Amino acid sequence: FRINVIPVTDKEDNINLVVTLLEDITHLKEVDQMKSEFVSMVSHEFRTPLTSMNMSINMLLEENTGSINEDQEELLTVAKEDCENLNELVDDLLDLSKIESGEIDLDFSNVAVDEIFEASVKPFTEQAEEQGVELTKEEVEDLEVHADFNKITWVITNLIGNALRYTEAGDSIKLSADKKGHKVHISVADTGAGIPKEYQHKIFDKFVRVGDDQDSNTGTGLGLAIAQEMIEAHGGRIWVESKVGEGSKFTFTLKLPH
Numbered sequence: 001f002r003i004n005v006i007p008v009t010d011k012e013d014n015i016n017l018v019v020t021l022l023e024d025i026t027h028l029k030e031v032d033q034m035k036s037e038f039v040s041m042v043s044h045e046f047r048t049p050l051t052s053m054n055m056s057i058n059m060l061l062e063e064n065t066g067s068i069n070e071d072q073e074e075l076l077t078v079a080k081e082d083c084e085n086l087n088e089l090v091d092d093l094l095d096l097s098k099i100e101s102g103e104i105d106l107d108f109s110n111v112a113v114d115e116i117f118e119a120s121v122k123p124f125t126e127q128a129e130e131q132g133v134e135l136t137k138e139e140v141e142d143l144e145v146h147a148d149f150n151k152i153t154w155v156i157t158n159l160i161g162n163a164l165r166y167t168e169a170g171d172s173i174k175l176s177a178d179k180k181g182h183k184v185h186i187s188v189a190d191t192g193a194g195i196p197k198e199y200q201h202k203i204f205d206k207f208v209r210v211g212d213d214q215d216s217n218t219g220t221g222l223g224l225a226i227a228q229e230m231i232e233a234h235g236g237r238i239w240v241e242s243k244v245g246e247g248s249k250f251t252f253t254l255k256l257p258h
């Protein structure tokens, strides 16, 4: 059941009456479940032909150098990139449908935040250097969290990947962690493009991308939706603070070891 509480006020804004509606949402849940199953099924069906298309294009490109002309090579390269983007989308959709249907297993242990930071930064050190972006992590030697190491590393990797997309030479990206009560706040802050206020709560929804990104080929618009599901599965929450032209700071909470 969903409970809706509607206050009825008079001209002076005093509440005179409160109407409570109990709504049976079983059918909505069923539709949601069917939608998830459908997405998961379609994604699985896409996977095999995509893999074979990718392999065929790669073979054409790699084994026929010399016998294909420049135009043909260019067309094949475009097809290869589209294939890779579609593959990424299928992976993301499968991840999301697994989490939404509660199929995701979290492998909890007490892990050092520094180790998570180390594993998350490593894949990007070269790219950041090439881009002229300073990627740093705060020293948090003694801090531990109760979490699934791989899932949290995935979330931070995703946030760094995004940050690198919206920063340029001279900008910086900083990972930090703070103990607050029984929680640990972990942040990825960049000094890049920033996100307009009206989009800040929407970007965690599926397929939402801001401005020019809507037409761009890179990214699926699913990264933050998956990140949010993963953090919520840990019992935490994730949010963003951002200012256009100044940068964005994504923060999420995790539990301390018990």
Ligand code: ADP
Pocket: 162, 163, 166, 190, 192, 193, 194, 195, 203, 208, 209, 210, 211, 213, 218, 219, 220, 221, 222, 223, 224, 225, 248
């Ligand atoms: P995508 O696959 O497009 O990156 P995400 O769910 O990860 O999907 O992000 C959704 C949108 O949020 C992006 O398309 C981008 O417009 C915006 N965004 C995410 N991270 C940042 C950031 N660090 N700086 C500016 N914009 C961002």
